[in-house]
Amino acid sequence: QKEVEQDPGPLSVPEGAIVSLNCTYSNSAFQYFMWYRQYSRKGPELLMYTYSSGNKEDGRFTAQVDKSSKYISLFIRDSQPSDSATYLCAMSVFDAGKSTFGDGTTLTVKP
Amino acid sequence: DTAVSQTPKYLVTQMGNDKSIKCEQNLGHDTMYWYKQDSKKFLKIMFSYNNKELIINETVPNRFSPKSPDKAHLNLHINSLELGDSAVYFCASTGGGSTDTQYFGPGTRLTVL
Numbered sequence: 001q002k003e004v005e006q007d008p009g010p011l012s013v014p015e016g017a018i019v020s021l022n023c024t025y026s027n028s029a030f031q032y033f034m035w036y037r038q039y040s041r042k043g044p045e046l047l048m049y050t051y052s053s054g055n056k057e058d059g060r061f062t063a064q065v066d067k068s069s070k071y072i073s074l075f076i077r078d079s080q081p082s083d084s085a086t087y088l089c090a091m092s093v094f095d096a097g098k099s100t101f102g103d104g105t106t107l108t109v110k111p
Numbered sequence: 112d113t114a115v116s117q118t119p120k121y122l123v124t125q126m127g128n129d130k131s132i133k134c135e136q137n138l139g140h141d142t143m144y145w146y147k148q149d150s151k152k153f154l155k156i157m158f159s160y161n162n163k164e165l166i167i168n169e170t171v172p173n174r175f176s177p178k179s180p181d182k183a184h185l186n187l188h189i190n191s192l193e194l195g196d197s198a199v200y201f202c203a204s205t206g207g208g209s210t211d212t213q214y215f216g217p218g219t220r221l222t223v224l
Contacts, residue, residue: 043215104152
């Protein structure tokens with residue numbers, strides 16, 4: 001069983017929709033939770049980062065962590081065609097020196 | 112200024128050849144990584160170096176040999192290339208501390224024919 005499981009997708013939504021991207025994990029030692037966005041033929045870039053249960057908001061993006069359920073989500077409000085990309089969740093243990101990535105969910109937002 | 116750069120961007124080569132990919136970061140980070148991303152987008156860590164020392168080696172064939180001449184550079188040499196080595200290879204770096212937030216290079220798309 002993988003330490004991090006991500007909803008596989010692909011996901012296709014109309015412009016303006018609310019998007020929910022989800023990951024579950026099995027390692028209760030994970031303390032840091034990240035979402036990366038990867039455009040086609042580009043490297044992943046950090047989108048959001050959090051280390052506590054609850055919600056963290058940044059513009060149209062909200063990262064949600066539920067440590068009791070070992071579940072994290074990324075919500076995108078008012079989705080735009082420019083949000084079309086692959087989204088990767090990632091998690092790490094304090095000072096482990098590495099992050100464990102989910103397999104990624106490819107999102108397409110249609111105008 | 113490019114934070115993490117890789118060369119070449121594309122690499123097409125025959126089976127059995129030896130090739131190298133270079134990575135440089137100008138972020139002053141201590142830790143650098145090599146990842147392999149296959150056609151299904153799964154990002155798998157291969158190696159991690161901290162201040163020129165190997166700290167993570169994730170069951171990668173011996174044909175892959177990383178080299179870090181200084182903490183700003185991490186190169187990847189691949190011997191006897193195989194078809195299954197075709198993938199996108201990403202270099203990344205992190206400043207360490209508690210976040211482990213990684214900054215990725217643009218990737219090197221390797222195609223083995």
